Amino acid sequence: MYEIVMPQLSDSMEEGKLIAWKKSVGDAVNTGDVIVEVESDKAIMEVQSFKNGILKEVLAKEGDVVSVGEVIARIETAESAKTKQKAALQEEKEVPKEQKTAVEEKVVEQPKPEKKEAAEEKKSEPELQKVVPKHLSKEFSNGISPKARVKAAFYGVDTEKVLQKSAANVLHVDDVQAYIKEHYFTPKALQLLDEYGLDIAIFELNHKIDATEVQEYITKHETPLPKKLSQMQKAIIANVTASAQKPVYHLFEDIDAKLFLQNERYSITAWLIKIFSKVMMTHSAFRSRIINDGVSVSPNASISVAVANEKDLYMPVVKDANRCSVAEIAEQLATFKTKLQSNSFSTQDMQGSNFGISNLGMLGVERFDAMINKEDSTIAAIGTLQDDKISVTLTADHRVINGYEAALFMRDVKKEAQNSLNFKE
DSSP, X not given: OEEEEOOOOSTTOOEEEEEEESSOTTOEEOTTOEEEEEEOSSOEEEEEOSSOEEEEEEOSXXXXXXXXXXXXXXXXXXXXXXXXXXXXXXXXXXXXXXHHHHHHHSOOSSOOOOOHHHHHHHHHHHXXXXXXXXXXXXXXXXXXXXXXXXXXXXXXXXXXXHHHHOOSSSBOHHXXXXXXXXXXXXXXXXXXXXHHTOOGGGSOOSSOBOHHHHHHHHHHTTOOOOOOOOHHHHHHHHHHHHHTTSOEEEEEEEEEOHHHHHTTTSOHHHHHXXXXXXXXXXXXXXXXXXXXXXXXXXXXXXXXEOEEOSSOEEOOEETTGGGSOHHHHHHHHHHHHHHHHHTOOOTGGGOSOSEEEEEOGGGTOOOOOOOOOTTOSEEEEEEEEETTEEEEEEEEETTTOOHHHHHHHHHHHHHHHTOGGGOOO
């Protein structure tokens, strides 16, 4: 009797779900016939038979979840049928003549007990067939792990060849996996499989598969390319996730840009950092942050600045900006640009802010909404220059700053932006 087991359809698969039986009890089964569809942890796959015979028993119904290696069906092969017939004939010969008629007329309720030794000998072969086709029984006796046995049986791999390539005494699933990859895939094909996270089980392993065939599969199925997150991307995700939990509101203003146009030696960002930092010194809430169950007010105004390339976003800090001249702020911004290009920001560069600024105006963005950085209380999103004015969207943490305070702050910012005499280079 040949037993079909739940195969391991991927390296991470521990159990599978039976989706649909393609054969019924009593159906003839040929080698290669699909017996059942199984859902693994990655896809729905077809399980084939490696023997010819009759499907005699189904041990799991559709919808059942079965562990890898567990028997799900039994097929009576021609060999097992002959063995069964031979055993019946032998039993008939052993019945005395005077009892033959009686035996033929009634069903034998109990089979003839066998000797313990004979029972153990007959038990060994079915146990091998339970997890692996008959031709793999020799390798089982030499040592092969259950998962390796199932994978080898599923792909029809001759484990003797695998053992010849392996120096280990026991064959493991990784050995079988490595053999299949080397035997059926070119190096470039394997590289594509790895890049796209594709399972080798999706390909028919009866020929050498090259990169072109893998790429055709990727194109046909519109397979997305997975990419791992960098440490910086993980940090950004953590930051914006935390920021999204803050109760915020927005103020939308336009401020006079004549000061910036008359003093083009320094960037708009440098001028704005100077203006915001000065006004922050008369509005302590904008230098505040919530720490544990209290509010901490910084003695100086330190402003984080969004700098980014196509891949990464950083928020380095101009520390004590209220004590810096516009020229010194511009010099720090130039240093940030250099560090962005060389990806050489330090942890210290990112610490100590209580206010943030993000300027997308140079890219033509008229107005946008920025997320507050880390523990900061506020961020100003700067839009493009239009009609001698620039748009400012102020986002504030309502736990620290109420709307009235924010309105007074923006009123003072607009006043400072109109008076260039207040600033020294």
